[in-house]
């Protein structure tokens with residue numbers, strides 16, 4: 465495949481690692497990366513090492529999130545960052561450092577529009593933005609379509625209901641020439657694809673059970689955004705209440721669980737993505753997991769089990785297991801970039817519209 469020029473929207477825990485992993489993949493050239501306050505563009509290829517060093521600790525703070533939410537409420541529109549009109553929200557150092565700290569970057573109040581402005585020379589865009597507001601990623605995607613972007617969009621969103629929002633506008637993506645691969649991280653994403661593959665032995669799938677384990681001690685600082693989103697899945701919390709938690713309140717929740725948080729029956733889009741690919745009913749899919757933020761070792765092995773009936777009357781369970789040494793960063797970003805490449809193949813073959821990870825596996 466020819467070289468793929470790609471952009472990353474959001475350089476938090478996931479976006480930064482995606483840039484790093486891309487260095488080890490063939491034919492991927494990162495040409496643009498943005499966060500809430502800045503953008504770096506180089507159509508000859510970004511210097512990823514410099515960007516990563518400069519954005520060390522680029523983790524959206526609670527204050528950042530509140531500021532953005534308040535800005536949206538006040539203006540009634542834009543999801544672009546609302547700054548206080550000066551440079552106070554441009555973080556150069558420490559915990560709130562950002563893309564703008566890179567020598568390749570400049571500050572901007574409109575990072576997504578600025579990326580779209582460069583998009584004639586971008587083959588694919590990885591959306592690694594927060595998902596605490598359900599319509600945020602669909603709206604960003606719609607903006608690319610409205611600008612007549614021709615290329616690939618990939619997101620790593622998690623929630624089932626977001627897929628519905630995206631499925632409401634396939635025409636816009638098709639007309640523009642966009643191949644949109646959604647839910648293409650680990651779960652949903654990698655493990656959804658694994659379930660689709662494991663289902664191939666069967667003529668009828670009865671149950672898909674996805675159970676993940678993540679150990680995050682050394683990656684905790686970098687992945688606070690993801691931990692916050694996970695907390696929104698706990699009983700008594702939702703996206704809104706999780707978004708408003710202070711960092712201290714998050715720490716208190718982690719302490720209450722002795723650093724190990726268990727999740728059951730999560731609203732992860734693996735269910736709707738498997739249903740839309742015709743593998744099984746969404747109701748037959750369960751997702752749960754265990755997150756340990758104080759140990760690097762996984763608290764449990766990540767496993768996908770698919771139970772079904774074969775054409776010759778047997779009932780069986782196929783099991784797919786991840787090696788315990790594989791980190792969340794490896795299991796989100798490797799597949800996300802793999803799906804990005806699969807999306808580019810489809811796009812170059814003229815296939816546009818919305819695809820889930822299971823749609824890119826053998827059919828059922």
Ligand SMILES: NC(=O)c1ccc[n+]([C@@H]2O[C@H](COP(=O)([O-])OP(=O)(O)OC[C@H]3O[C@@H](n4cnc5c(N)ncnc54)[C@H](O)[C@@H]3O)[C@@H](O)[C@H]2O)c1
Pocket residue numbers: 473474475476477478479498499500501522523524543544545575576592593594595596620621622647648649650651652653686687688689690691693796
């Ligand atoms: N599917 C999976 O397996 C999986 C696993 C982990 C994380 N995720 C998803 O990845 C996404 C990113 O997670 P993270 O931990 O990197 O989050 P994070 O909070 O660390 O990073 C988010 C980044 O987006 C930027 N951003 C926010 N608003 C912006 C705007 N309006 N314009 C431009 N940039 C903006 C922030 O500045 C930050 O750089 C989340 O949606 C999370 O759900 C998916």
